[in-house]
Amino acid sequence: MDVSEILERAATGKLCCLSCRSGCGVTDYAARVCPKCSGPLELRAASGKGRIHSFAVFHTQYTSELAAPYTVLFVELEEGCRLAALLDSPKGPPPKVGDPVVFARTGSGAVHFSLQ
Numbered sequence: 001m002d003v004s005e006i007l008e009r010a011a012t013g014k015l016c017c018l019s020c021r022s023g024c025g026v027t028d029y030a031a032r033v034c035p036k037c038s039g040p041l042e043l044r045a046a047s048g049k050g051r052i053h054s055f056a057v058f059h060t061q062y063t064s065e066l067a068a069p070y071t072v073l074f075v076e077l078e079e080g081c082r083l084a085a086l087l088d089s090p091k092g093p094p095p096k097v098g099d100p101v102v103f104a105r106t107g108s109g110a111v112h113f114s115l116q
Ligand SMILES: [Zn+2]
Pocket: 020, 021, 022, 023, 024, 025, 034, 035, 036, 037, 038, 039
């Protein structure tokens, strides 16, 4: 399972989690085997809802596609796994840890979330 397949599915509107094929549950996106039973993992549909676990506002522009300032989130999904994502529509008050967010789209090789 690699990141490109997760991004390809997300581009069609289907955000996925990595889950143990034998039913141990959802695991980290970086896992290669189930940390509980060492068995294979599979992609499962995720709700796309989560909360901000942490975030950082970048004030330096590193690529032509991403104008500064932009906000990188570390989102904890309802399913329990965490992923890095960009925050859409950063105008308005800055986000807070714990704010509810929802999967919005993909773009520039990243997953985007917006505040709920
Ligand atoms: Zn397992």
